[in-house]
Amino acid sequence: MSAHCGPVSARAVTGRTRLALVGSPNSGKSTLFNALTGLRTKTGNYPGVTVARYEGVARVGEHEVVIEDLPGTYSLDPISPDEQVVADVLDPGNPDLGTPEAVLVTIDATTLRRSLGLLAQVMQTGLPICVVLTFRDELARRGGSLDVAALRRALGVPVVGVTSGSRNDLAELQSMLLDRSAWERPVVPPPTDPSQRRAWVESLLHSAAYEVPEADRRTRRIDSVLLHPLWGTLIFFATMFVFFQIIFTVATPLQDAVQSVFDRLGTQVTEHVSPQLLSDFLGNALIGGVGGVLVFLPQIALLFLMISLLEGSGYLSRAAFLMDRLMAKAGLEGRAFVALLSALACAIPGIMATRSLPSAKDRFATMMGAPLMTCSARLPVYVLLTGLLVSPDTRVGPFGAQGLVMFALYLAGAFSAMATAWVFKRFSSRSGPVLPFYMEMPSYRLPRLRSVADAIWSACKGFLSKVGRIILLVTVGLWLLLSLPMHSDAHLRSAGIDPADRTAVSAYEVDHSFAADIGQAIEPVFEPLGFDWQINIGVLGSLSAREVFVATLGQVAAAQNPDQPAEALTHMTYTDGPHQGEKLFTPATTAALLVFFLYALQCMSTIGVMRRETGSWRWPAVAFGYMFVLAWTMAFLTHTVVGALT
Amino acid sequence: MVSVQWDARRQGDTAAPAESAQDARLADLRPGMRGQVTDIDESVEPSTARRLFDLGFAPGAEVTVLRKAPLGDPVVFHVADYEVALRKEQAAGIHVRRTA
Amino acid sequence: MNGGSSAPVVPMHPEAGADPQTVRWVIPAGTLPVVGRMTEAPDELGAMLHSGDIASIEVETRAVVIRLADGRSWSALGAQVRDALSTALRHPEQWRPADEVTEDDLLRAALQDVLAGPAGDYIRSHGGEVTIVSAHDRRAEVRMAGTCTHCPAAGFTLHSRLESELRTRFPDLVELRATEESAKAPRGTWLTVRRRRTPS
Numbered sequence: 053m054s055a056h057c058g059p060v061s062a063r064a065v066t067g068r069t070r071l072a073l074v075g076s077p078n079s080g081k082s083t084l085f086n087a088l089t090g091l092r093t094k095t096g097n098y099p100g101v102t103v104a105r106y107e108g109v110a111r112v113g114e115h116e117v118v119i120e121d122l123p124g125t126y127s128l129d130p131i132s133p134d135e136q137v138v139a140d141v142l143d144p145g146n147p148d149l150g151t152p153e154a155v156l157v158t159i160d161a162t163t164l165r166r167s168l169g170l171l172a173q174v175m176q177t178g179l180p181i182c183v184v185l186t187f188r189d190e191l192a193r194r195g196g197s198l199d200v201a202a203l204r205r206a207l208g209v210p211v212v213g214v215t216s217g218s219r220n221d222l223a224e225l226q227s228m229l230l231d232r233s234a235w236e237r238p239v240v241p242p243p244t245d246p247s248q249r250r251a252w253v254e255s256l257l258h259s260a261a262y263e264v265p266e267a268d269r270r271t272r273r274i275d276s277v278l279l280h281p282l283w284g285t286l287i288f289f290a291t292m293f294v295f296f297q298i299i300f301t302v303a304t305p306l307q308d309a310v311q312s313v314f315d316r317l318g319t320q321v322t323e324h325v326s327p328q329l330l331s332d333f334l335g336n337a338l339i340g341g342v343g344g345v346l347v348f349l350p351q352i353a354l355l356f357l358m359i360s361l362l363e364g365s366g367y368l369s370r371a372a373f374l375m376d377r378l379m380a381k382a383g384l385e386g387r388a389f390v391a392l393l394s395a396l397a398c399a400i401p402g403i404m405a406t407r408s409l410p411s412a413k414d415r416f417a418t419m420m421g422a423p424l425m426t427c428s429a430r431l432p433v434y435v436l437l438t439g440l441l442v443s444p445d446t447r448v449g450p451f452g453a454q455g456l457v458m459f460a461l462y463l464a465g466a467f468s469a470m471a472t473a474w475v476f477k478r479f480s481s482r483s484g485p486v487l488p489f490y491m492e493m494p495s496y497r498l499p500r501l502r503s504v505a506d507a508i509w510s511a512c513k514g515f516l517s518k519v520g521r522i523i524l525l526v527t528v529g530l531w532l533l534l535s536l537p538m539h540s541d542a543h544l545r546s547a548g549i550d551p552a553d554r555t556a557v558s559a560y561e562v563d564h565s566f567a568a569d570i571g572q573a574i575e576p577v578f579e580p581l582g583f584d585w586q587i588n589i590g591v592l593g594s595l596s597a598r599e600v601f602v603a604t605l606g607q608v609a610a611a612q613n614p615d616q617p618a619e620a621l622t623h624m625t626y627t628d629g630p631h632q633g634e635k636l637f638t639p640a641t642t643a644a645l646l647v648f649f650l651y652a653l654q655c656m657s658t659i660g661v662m663r664r665e666t667g668s669w670r671w672p673a674v675a676f677g678y679m680f681v682l683a684w685t686m687a688f689l690t691h692t693v694v695g696a697l698t
Numbered sequence: 699m700v701s702v703q704w705d706a707r708r709q710g711d712t713a714a715p716a717e718s719a720q721d722a723r724l725a726d727l728r729p730g731m732r733g734q735v736t737d738i739d740e741s742v743e744p745s746t747a748r749r750l751f752d753l754g755f756a757p758g759a760e761v762t763v764l765r766k767a768p769l770g771d772p773v774v775f776h777v778a779d780y781e782v783a784l785r786k787e788q789a790a791g792i793h794v795r796r797t798a
Numbered sequence: 799m800n801g802g803s804s805a806p807v808v809p810m811h812p813e814a815g816a817d818p819q820t821v822r823w824v825i826p827a828g829t830l831p832v833v834g835r836m837t838e839a840p841d842e843l844g845a846m847l848h849s850g851d852i853a854s855i856e857v858e859t860r861a862v863v864i865r866l867a868d869g870r871s872w873s874a875l876g877a878q879v880r881d882a883l884s885t886a887l888r889h890p891e892q893w894r895p896a897d898e899v900t901e902d903d904l905l906r907a908a909l910q911d912v913l914a915g916p917a918g919d920y921i922r923s924h925g926g927e928v929t930i931v932s933a934h935d936r937r938a939e940v941r942m943a944g945t946c947t948h949c950p951a952a953g954f955t956l957h958s959r960l961e962s963e964l965r966t967r968f969p970d971l972v973e974l975r976a977t978e979e980s981a982k983a984p985r986g987t988w989l990t991v992r993r994r995r996t997p998s
Contacts, residue, residue: 127752131745165778166754206811206824239821240812240876247807248884250756255809259824264779271781281768373783377769380785488746488788490753493774493781758806 068109070118070150071229072141074174075158076167077124077410078494080186083216084158085121086506088226093510103137103412104665112226120152124410126166128173132487133412142177154180154232161191161198161213162495164262168253172242175209180235182228183211190495196264203260208238216500271366271495278370288374291367292393299354299397304428306350314343329538333531341527344597345520348400348657352515353508355394355401359408360507362390364499368408369491376489382470383477385409385489388418392469395425399658400519402427403665404511411487413480416666420675421473423658424651426465429598433649434461436602439618441642457646465650472678514664522660527596533567534593534604562608567592581648581687582641582695584626594654601649640695644687651683722796724755724775725789727763733794735759742791754778755792808887812880815863819853821872823862823883827967830890831899833857833907838894842882851875857893859908859967901970906933908967909940917959928960936972938964 075081086093089108106121122141123134130136137149144151157174159167175181183204191198204211212228214221228235242252256262278284322335362368372386379386387409395402402422409415426434438457446453539561544550549560562568563586571588578588586608593604605621624636653659653676662672727733735755738747754777755761762776772783808829813822836855839847846852851870856863864879866872872879886893909930912918921928921942931939940960965971 127749129745129748129752131749163778163780166752166780169752205813208812208814236814238812239814239872240880242811243877243880243884246751246756248880250758251807251809251884252811255811255824255826258809258826259811266776266779275765279765279767279774285768369783373767373772373774376783376785377767377771380771488749489772489785490749490788491772491783493783 068116068118069154069229069232070120070152071154071156072152073119073121073156073158074138074142074170075124076126076160076163076170076492078492079124079158079160079163079167080214080216081124081158082121083500083503084156084184084186084214085119086503087216087222089119091506091509103134104407104667105137110226110229112230115230117229119156125170127170128177132410134410142174142179144177144179152179154182154235156182156184158184158186161185161188162194162196162264162268164198164264165253165257168256169249171207172249172252175207175238176241176244178241180232180237181209182225182235183207183209184225185211185213186216188213189215190497191264194265194268194495197261198263199261203256203262206256206259208236210235217502268495274496275370275493278367279373284370284374288371291362291371292389295358295362295390296393296396298358299351299394299401303351303354303397307347310347310350311343314339314346318343329535332535336535337528337531340531341524344527344657345516345523348398348515349512351398351401352404352511355397355405356508356511357504359390359405360504361499363408364497364503366494366496369493372491373493376491380489381474382421383474384414384418384470385411386491388414388473391418391422392425392466395422395427395469398427398429399423399425399655400515400661403658403661404515406665413477413487416671417473417476417480419662419665419671420476420678421469421471423653423655423675423679424465424469424472426462426650427598429655430461430649432599432602433594434458434646436605436618436621437642437646437649440621440637441639441646461646461650468651468682515661519657519660519664522663523596523657526656526660530567530593530596533570534562534565534589536566537564539564559608562589562604565589577684581644581684581691582638583645583648584636586624586627586636587641587645591648591652591654594649595656597657598649598654601654638695639698640691643694644691647690648683648687651679651686653679722794723790724761724763724784724792724794725773725786727794727796729763729765729773731796732760732762732798733796735761735792736795737793739791739793746788746791750788750792753782754780760797761792761794807884810884810887812876813861815865818872819868819870820863820865821876821879823864823880824860825862825887827860827908828969829887830857830862830893831904832890832893832895833859833899833904835896836893837896838892840886840889840892843879843886844892846875846879846882852879857895859904859911862887901936902934905936905938905968905971906930908964909933909938911967912960912963913940915963917963920959931977936968936970937975938971938973939975939977941977 073081073085085106085108088110090111092111093106093108103123108119108121110117110119120141122138125135125138127135128139128142130139140146141149141152142155155174155177157171159171171181171183185198185200185203188198188200200211200213210228212221212225214225243249278287318335318339320335321339322331325331325334359368362371368387368390371390374386375389376386379388382388388406390408391402391405393402394405399422402425403419406415406418406422409418435458438454442453442457444452444454448456539547544557544560547560549556567589568585570592571585574588575583575585578584578591583591587605589608590601590605594601621637622635626632626634626636659672659676662675663669666672721736722733723739724733724735735757737757738750738755742750759777764774764776764781766773767783770786772785773789774781774783775789808825810823810825813824815822834857836847836857838844839855843852843855847855850867853865853867854863856865862883864883866875866879913928913930918928925944926942927944929941929943931941933939961971961974964974
């Protein structure tokens, strides 16, 4: 029994050969991993840390080799949890993680001078090593040269050149994987002393007749525009605008299409299946739940399409470079910008986008802040409540008051997200040294179609298999709470409800459901915010997705059209307590509710994806906890202040 | 290329006592300037110093300042045949001798 | 251990030798002013030679070939030999060859090294044969035979291969001369190579 029950167990699969893949970021490591393992991969987490573990199976002939894609690193002297994982896996003395039988080290031929330092460290572990030399085509394009045979002789380990996309190169590497007894071992391992190691690298480069032109002219030319203080900034904002538009606007019709297919399917089922409870369960809970999972896929696919294009081309580093100063104010680095921007569409892609951050600390600080960005699911709630709060005719100067409130909510969300990230970064940085910031600016490269497709596929697959289950369970659970217990027609009639009046029945069902019991039970908690048990039902229902709040509240209020419940809500009153009979949606309560939705983690999908990305329930629990406290406090303050003003 | 670096280092060693106006921090160099790393400042945390070494900022290494971000920070450097961005905070911990 | 203030560390790396006891430590040409078998080496390296850990030290133009005594292994002594060699390379004047070594010997050794290496392989693979005629006063002469003589690329071959390879091993080279061995009257081809900046 393992104390850590990640999806991939801490102990490695036994019985098959295990190899580890080590290399610097941008060294073509993941491309090689995908090329070797195809789609036979699974992701998990290393025990106790926010570091994703990628394992795949490479089939060579009749043999299977398990390959573990270790996080990219520039050194085996770890300064971050990700690098600690690499050092631990390669440390034969570490009993917690299975030591691989051999190591593949990817080395970018254009950065040999730097990369050989990492190789020296890996060679010192004493594990059998095969060097995979990448980007030789790029070295040739830039007019550089390298004698691979001489490098192999000088290193004393096998060196295989791999041009991405070349099947011959891959076949050569695959046959090497099987015949590991033939791998030569270095006669004497490289020195550990820094100046001796530097001398060792110089000697190797000289023997291998290594020449690389000082500047990649093409990259310098592109950079002179893309990193230009004016043009570069303009292009950056244009790129980010397009990026956001695509995951926001382009994804919407696709998501609507998915939604409508499942809605129709659900309706079909409810109409043709009896009894009532079963048809409701199938149509609303199950099919609705599956639809609620699949509806995220267009957004996730588009996000990873964009991110892998940005990353593969080398622009992501440039964008991060341009934004770094701004993000540094939140204690983050430039690369976190893309994640926070994505979170404006939805926290799910936002949290998944944190994968491009190299440091685990930055990753979870961003993850904690991302759900505060105003996502598209908050929009219907904001529209409804803002409509209750201020009339469309109110103007402040030339601006409509509703627009201003919306703008303030977006701004407050973004500011709170940055502030939260800052707090978490500070809090986490107390343990361990402060990470220095450094970011390689890789040469511009054409993103490989295969890599892009692999990235999209594995993101969607991971989401469906890990997060989908959680969303589905929560959806079904909430449906049960809102629909049970059942009421017979006789019961309804005795309560004065006409069983033929669907609106009245549905309102009665909700008002007497288990959810209503819970809403009443938690009333004391929300009473200071002005929420009564009816609002609590809506808040509870919104756990499956924020926008569900609108429909649930509409159902509670017995609105004729639950999707447009504003009219019905204005007439709602407190049903009991000291305020009985008074208007429920006073400005103070409405404002408090808005603020509550701004801060509360009212989204099980977000919690699910956090669980998947961090590998434990700890961070989702922390996020849910801190956001609830924050939401309650801010809503209380708002309720008090607005109540005093009106 | 390799021999150029060896020669440069040998010259550097003989010129070592005369370090005065040429001694600078990497963060002080403007785009287009070149320098040779002489040392990592003692105030830099050992783990950071080690990482800077692993990234190529080793004593003797030639560094060229390529460009600054629009807000002045971070800065892109050319070192060890590749390009890497550092924040000023890190670049200030690297002692260099200006060569161009 | 080798702090920044002391002399720079000489670039070197080990390559597997002909047998498991032998390792070729590749060093820059011109590091040592000696070639051949060594009877004396500085400091720790000399101590290991005398203690019997090291069976022999042979200096080539671009390598120090060290053979461990039987019963000693590189896995056990490798790091120690490396450190000892690294230190010893900083004191080139303290290396003592078995035979007196002149600059001519160094040039000849460098030329032999070139002809035994890839450049020589290239010529032999084209049916050619190159022999050393003389090596003195920083000038060397080789005789080319076989298909070389008919090959229009002979001059180019010399230029592009032998000369550049020899110069990396013997930077003070003034010129490399080649004579063709043919049935007709010997015709000398002087390939005077542009002198580069020579380190003093």
